[in-house]
Amino acid sequence: xxxxxxxFISHGSPDIAIADTPARDFLQSFxxxxxxxxxxxxxxxxxxxxxxxxxxxRLPQTVHDFGGFAPELYQINYPAPGNPALAExxxxxxxxxxxxxxxxxxxxxxxxxxxPLSLMYPEADIPVVMVSVDPHAGPQHHYDLGRAMxxxxxxxxxIIGSGSMxxxxxxxFAAMRCGERQAVMPEWVSQFVDWFDQEFAAGxxxxxxxxxxxxxxxxxxxxxxxHLMPLFAALGAAGENWTAxxxxxxxxxxxxxxxxxxxx
Numbered sequence: 432x433x434x435x436x437x438x439f440i441s442h443g444s445p446d447i448a449i450a451d452t453p454a455r456d457f458l459q460s461f462x463x464x465x466x467x468x469x470x471x472x473x474x475x476x477x478x479x480x481x482x483x484x485x486x487x488x489r490l491p492q493t494v495h496d497f498g499g500f501a502p503e504l505y506q507i508n509y510p511a512p513g514n515p516a517l518a519e520x521x522x523x524x525x526x527x528x529x530x531x532x533x534x535x536x537x538x539x540x541x542x543x544x545x546x547p548l549s550l551m552y553p554e555a556d557i558p559v560v561m562v563s564v565d566p567h568a569g570p571q572h573h574y575d576l577g578r579a580m581x582x583x584x585x586x587x588x589x590i591i592g593s594g595s596m597x598x599x600x601x602x603x604f605a606a607m608r609c610g611e612r613q614a615v616m617p618e619w620v621s622q623f624v625d626w627f628d629q630e631f632a633a634g635x636x637x638x639x640x641x642x643x644x645x646x647x648x649x650x651x652x653x654x655x656x657x658h659l660m661p662l663f664a665a666l667g668a669a670g671e672n673w674t675a676x677x678x679x680x681x682x683x684x685x686x687x688x689x690x691x692x693x694x695x
Contacts, residue, residue, distance in 0.1 A: 435468055435589040436676075436695035437577065437668035439661060441596045442476075443683045444603075445497045445542045446504055448549055452612075453681035454689035458550035467552065468589035470514055471559045472521065472580060474573075474665070475543035476594035476658040478563040482531035483576060484538070486561035487518040492539035509545035514558035517588070521560060521580060528579035530572075543593045562664075564594075566657040570640045573660040577667020590668040592661025596624060596688035597652040606684035614685030619648040624680075624688050631675035631692070639666065662692070669694035 440458070447455045477496060478484065493508045518534055525532035540548075544561055562580075565572055577590070584590055597620050606614050626646045630639050640663070643649050643656070653659050666673065679691040 433466060433468075433587050434585045435587075436693040437584060437590040437592070437665040438678075438691065438693055439592040439594070439665040440547050440691045441687070441689040442543050442547045442593050443595060443687050443689050444607075445546055446500050447683070448507060448546045449501065449504055452683060454679065454683065455550060457679040457681070457691065458547050461551035462553055468557060469587035470517055471548070471557055471589050471591060472517070472562060472583065473544050473548070473559055473591045473593055474562045474564060474576070474661045475541055476564055476661055477541040477543040478538055478561055479566050479657060480535075480563040481565055481567070482533065483525055483565070484533060484535045484563040485518045485522050486513060486536070486538045487515050487534040488513045488536050488539070489515055491559070491561070493545050494539040494541050496541050507545070507549060509540055509549045509555050511540070511548065511552075511555040512558045514560050517558065518560045521562070521583070524582070525576070525579045528575065530576060530579060547593055564657050564660040564664075566655065566660075569656065570642065570660065570663045573663035574636070574640060574667040577664040577669070581668045581670050584668060590665060592663075592665035594661035595658040596627070596662075596690040597686060598658035599652055599654060599686050601654075602686040603684050606686065612684055616682045616685050616688070619651055620682070620686055620688055622647045623649065623652045624690060628677065631677075634673070636666070639663075665692070666694050
């Protein structure tokens with residue numbers, strides 16, 4: 432069986448599914464892989480729940496959980512199957528690790544899932560199990576979540592955290608209204624991203640978990656934390672002695688850093 436690195440990807444604005452951006456090009460590069468996973472576990476910033484919720488539907492629906500975008504975006508359907516058996520197994524692993532995990536039905540594929548996956552694996556032939564973030568639990572909880580599912584990486588299963596490296600929506604919407612998709616990244620964003628790159632290179636898990644107190648401009652880049660929490664799940668899924676590789680770096684509207692990382 433193959434062991435896949437865990438991934439953190441920044442899914443950005445929903446319209447990267449159709450817009451010509453560097454991040455879209457990067458995500459599409461996955462479609463050229465010869466060795467594709469047999470299953471995907473995806474932790475989405477747009478799936479919020481207390482504890483851990485696991486989508487267990489056999490055929491999850493595609494959910495267009497946004498408004499105000501081009502009509503063709505709402506026509507996209509991502510018909511990948513779910514995997515109820517994997518969802519049940521994952522719930523057992525998480526409960527054995529002391530995490531409150533339960534199976535749910537009807538959440539579907541939110542845009543944190545189907546936007547990147549429709550670019551990465553457009554054939555929609557890989558079963559996907561969605562996992563929630565807890566917006567009030569913080570980095571340690573999500574790191575522990577990743578650690579609890581890490582063993583599945585050696586079973587042809589790819590674990591993906593889908594969020595955003597930076598996520599100040601007030602600033603992003605201001606740039607969107609002005610049509611400034613190619614805006615220059617401000618220093619308060621680049622300094623935050625650079626800090627993570629430095630700590631990834633140092634391999635300092637605890638400092639990363641304490642990013643809210645230690646990273647520059649942490650609160651400004653993430654007024655709320657849910658979009659960074661999938662990164663900690665991906666980090667935890669790499670195991671204790673992890674290494675980080677930066678797969679992609681770009682920005683959208685200046686303030687949305689679209690970085691992606693592999694952890695192994």
